[in-house]
Amino acid sequence: MSRGTDPRATDWSNESAQGWTLHHYPLTASTNLLAANLGPWQAVRADVQTAGRGRFQRTWVSDEGGLWLSAVLPIGSGPEWRALPLTAGLAVCTVLNRLGVQHLRMRWPNDILVENRKVCGLLLDQFVPGLAVVGIGLNVANRPEARDASLRGQVTRLADLVPSGPSLPELQGLLLSELRSVWTRMNSSGFGGLLPEVNRLWGPPRAVELDLDGQLCQGEFKCVDERGRLILTDISGGEKRFEPHQVRHLREI
Numbered sequence: 001m002s003r004g005t006d007p008r009a010t011d012w013s014n015e016s017a018q019g020w021t022l023h024h025y026p027l028t029a030s031t032n033l034l035a036a037n038l039g040p041w042q043a044v045r046a047d048v049q050t051a052g053r054g055r056f057q058r059t060w061v062s063d064e065g066g067l068w069l070s071a072v073l074p075i076g077s078g079p080e081w082r083a084l085p086l087t088a089g090l091a092v093c094t095v096l097n098r099l100g101v102q103h104l105r106m107r108w109p110n111d112i113l114v115e116n117r118k119v120c121g122l123l124l125d126q127f128v129p130g131l132a133v134v135g136i137g138l139n140v141a142n143r144p145e146a147r148d149a150s151l152r153g154q155v156t157r158l159a160d161l162v163p164s165g166p167s168l169p170e171l172q173g174l175l176l177s178e179l180r181s182v183w184t185r186m187n188s189s190g191f192g193g194l195l196p197e198v199n200r201l202w203g204p205p206r207a208v209e210l211d212l213d214g215q216l217c218q219g220e221f222k223c224v225d226e227r228g229r230l231i232l233t234d235i236s237g238g239e240k241r242f243e244p245h246q247v248r249h250l251r252e253i
């Protein structure tokens with residue numbers, strides 16, 4: 001049934017990305033690389049990425065039907081801006097939550113999962129001082145598992161979670177509006193003001209193993225601090241804090 005005739009369907013079409021300049025490409029290597037040349041409050045979306053980039057030079061499957069979006073945000077120079085990846089994660093979770101996605105959680109620093117399957121990944125780049133590129137890869141109606149067999153059982157898609165969800169342009173509008181709104185809050189009251197909301201997104205405390213570029217480190221993860229650093233508690237109660245760039249991989253054990 002089309003959205004036009006289904007009385008239960010929500011109309012998302014009024015969601016525009018106010019205050020943003022939008023660019024759209026059918027095909028590009030990576031929207032984050034295109035955004036490297038854009039100014040603040042500009043965003044670029046592609047239908048397909050041929051060389052989608054994940055964290056630590058991993059490839060990101062970016063087939064047709066997914067949302068591949070990069071948004072350029074102004075940032076300050078203080079250490080609290082290092083928490084922007086978590087702020088962006090909060091924006092994505094807020095939108096998915098409003099769309100009715102259940103069992104949503106974040107895996108530090110910026111994977112968004114439904115139960116144990118990844119629905120969205122974020123990649124933050126800084127190409128020039130004062131501007132951050134927030135790259136959002138959201139599986140919607142694309143088929144990542146068909147593209148990469150190693151993703152079987154590891155990923156999920158919005159189309160399988162929400163019946164009659166928004167179109168890709170509507171999703172883009174919802175995400176960019178929310179991104180601006182969390183940015184405004186962070187800019188006026190710092191990351192501390194968002195911390196309780198962010199810390200609610202990790203779910204219950206869990207045992208994790210961190211790959212610190214070869215060196216492994218285990219402990220319990222419960223929450224992040226006011227700079228977005230992961231707080232790892234070991235069995236003797238000792239505490240270590242890690243920035244996202246220090247951790248190549250976090251494995252839940």
Ligand code: BTN
Binds near residue numbers: 030058067122137
């Ligand atoms: C990850 O989980 O490792 C991060 C994945 C980020 C993918 C998005 S898709 C839009 C933007 N362009 C890219 O090349 N990567 C990000």
